[in-house]
Amino acid sequence: MDAKAKIDFSDIILKLENINKSFPGVKALQNMQIELARGEMHAVCGENGAGKSTMMKVITGVHKADSGNIYLNGEKVTIREPNDAYGKGIAIIFQETSLFKDLTVLENMFMGHEPIVKLGGFIHNIDYAAMRKKADEIFDFLGITGQIDYDAKIDNLGVASKQMVEIAKALTYDAKVLIFDEPTAALTNKEVRALFRTIARLKDQGMSMLYISHRMEEIFEIADRVTIIRDGSYVNTAKIEEVTEQQLIAWMVGREMNEMYPKAQVEIGSMILKVEDLCRSGEKDGFPLDHVSFEVRRGEIFGIAGLAGAGRTEMAECLCGLRKYDSGHITLEGKDLAPKNYREAINDGFIYVSEDRKKYGLVVAMSIEENLTMSILYRLTKNKLIDFDAEDRLSDEYMKDLRVKAPSREFIVENLSGGNQQKVLVAKALCAKPKILILDEPTRGVDVGAKSEIHRIVSSLAQTGLTIIMISSDMPELLGMCDRLMVLKAGKKTGVLERDEFSQEKVLKLAL
Ligand SMILES: Nc1ncnc2c1ncn2[C@@H]1O[C@H](COP(=O)(O)OP(=O)(O)OP(=O)(O)O)[C@@H](O)[C@H]1O
Ligand SMILES: [Mg+2]
Known part of the structure; x- marks a missing residue:
């Protein structure tokens, strides 16, 4: 059944008009508008910090708008709190449940x-x-x-x-109205397919849905229309079959986009990290690893690919003292390591950017600047005094490089949009200038513009001789950025591919 053909775009179930919402120092929404038709799947796109989540929170009564109108079935409504929204048949599926x-x-x-x-x-x-x-x-x-x-x-x-x-x-x-805020960000491909089947079913039964995502391919797959917002303001609404990805991105970023995957060709150095026969049972926690061995060279971007449960994150966590392994050897610059905890691993020269930014990584109650420099204050200290000017300069530089959207470096991390928190996490790791930087899903939830910024920075770091291990479920990202790619399957190494033999098919074949 072609569900798209049935939608009458003039039959509006939910409408926002002139919605304004400010937070101290931030105008999050400015004369925002959107119209959701009955039975429609309507995607909402915009850069990190554009105001997408705030808009949904206004609709569901989490935030109260400063001004503006909300109409439900043509009638003006007031939504004071989440229970009001529920009572009116509007529900949001949060990413963090x-x-x-x-x-x-x-x-x-x-x-x-x-x-x-x-x-x-x-x-x-x-x-x-x-x-x-x-x-x-x-x-x-x-x-x-x-x-x-x-x-x-x-x-x-x-x-x-x-x-x-x-x-x-x-x-x-x-x-009657369901709102999804980046529902697929933490799902495996298989789970995404299952969610889409459910969404298709909901649609067949006439559900009206708003859907936020940074993944273009998803939007083109499931949306009927898309609304683009930028800097808290409405930009445009279009039928999905009438726009191209290029056009959407141009509306979103309002500027020229950098090249995606700007991988620099670099001379790869000598071996820096050697892992031999690493094993863990996975009985108590996490997934097992089964005699995994590999070598990483200086200045290399070494990718680890695999499906969920392959042991990618466990591998990274073993290197960083965050998880125990039963047997095996880790050697860094010829020195035997047995990291007992993360602190030791940092001293050895590792930094791990976790896929779980709240668990390890950010202290969300502190400012951007405090987060960025907390692990390197000793380097900013001269004659026992912190060089605050240097600290400020460094923070501003990284905030600018990664386009962190915030009124100032003093802004509290908790109040940043999700994608901007991710940028601060990556920036913090980059500030620490480690020997081995491990990035686990570094661009999850990050908009297209910032993604290419992160890639550009990662690539230039590799050029300066930093060694990077990159774990990602985003195949184009791995293929675009890595020099070599190790594929894991159920805890076993199934192969290592060189850049000139990369292809999606080869990786999948090794992973499945
Ligand atoms: N509670 C808050 N206090 C202060 N500022 C806030 C608060 N919540 C959101 N903001 C600010 O409002 C702006 C919009 O944030 P919002 O979370 O809506 O962005 P988003 O479009 O969902 O971004 P992302 O793609 O990163 O999730 C951001 O500049 C953010 O820092
Ligand atoms: Mg958001």
Whole structure:
């Protein structure tokens, strides 16, 4: 069935008009507008910090707009808090879920509006049978019957399942408008396919959806229309079949784009890092590694590819003392290492940019500048005094290079948009000037412009002799940036490809 043909773009379910929203020092939304048609999948695109998440938070009552109007089914509405939005049938699926991790799937779905059975008089009880029946209907509607245990604790579910529970929860409120804020950022390819099947089903049943993503190919695959915003302002809305990727990017960035994957050709030096027969069982935590050996050379960008569960992150974490390994040898510049913790690994010359920026990496309650320089203050110290001018200069330089969108270097990291937090994390690692820089999904959630900036910087660092290990699920990124690529599959090395033999097919063949 061709769902796209059915949509009547003049039948508006949700409309925003002249929405303004400021935070101290930041005008996040300026006369913002958007129209969502009934049954439409409408993508929202814009650079990091453009105001996408803020717009969705205004729609769902997380933030109150300073001025402007919201219409639902042609009627002006006021949405004061998230419960108002739920009551009106608007739900948001956050990337970092808002579910209670110690409660079960069923409890989370019906929290606060459990079906009640009267037992006579004033006595009543939660109607578990009704809850299960309703849950069955919803899971059936979503096409995921039997895929998630109703009685499982949320904490025991993976990201993708948690997301499904969020969607199911939205449906218990009879949602008519669903909002997705970068839903695929933390999913594997397989999970993305499953989510898209569910989204297609929702669409067939007439759901209206807003969808934020930095991944162009996704937008072209699932959206009917796309609205582009820049610096808090509306730029344009277009039918997806009437625009090209080039045009979308031009609207988003409003300037000339740098070349993607600006890999410089460099002389690769002698061996700097050697890993021999690294093994870990993976019984207690994480995935196993099975006799993995490889060598990395100075100035090289060495990629690690593989599917989820292949052991890529575990490999990086073993190198950095963040995970234990059972046997094997790590040698850096001829010296035997056995990093017991991250601190030791940093002293040895490693820096790890984690895919989980909140867990290791950023202190979100501190300023951009404090985050950038916290690990290198000793280098900025002269005669026991911190050279604050140098610190400021350095922060400004990195903020400018990576186009971190913030009013000043004193801005608190927590209030940055997601993508800008990622840029600060990468900048912090770059400031530390390590011997071996390990980047784990460095451009996840980062917009196209900043992505090419990060790539440019990584490439120029390699030119100065820094060694980089890059883990990514973004195949074009790996193929574009790396000198060599090791492929892991279920903890085993299945091959190492040289740059001149790179191809997507070869990598997939080794990974599958
Ligand atoms: N609570 C807050 N306090 C201060 N400023 C904020 C707050 N929340 C957001 N901002 C600012 O508002 C602007 C828009 O942020 P928003 O999170 O909406 O961007 P975004 O388009 O979702 O970006 P990304 O693609 O990086 O997620 C940014 O400059 C951000 O720093
Ligand atoms: Mg956002």
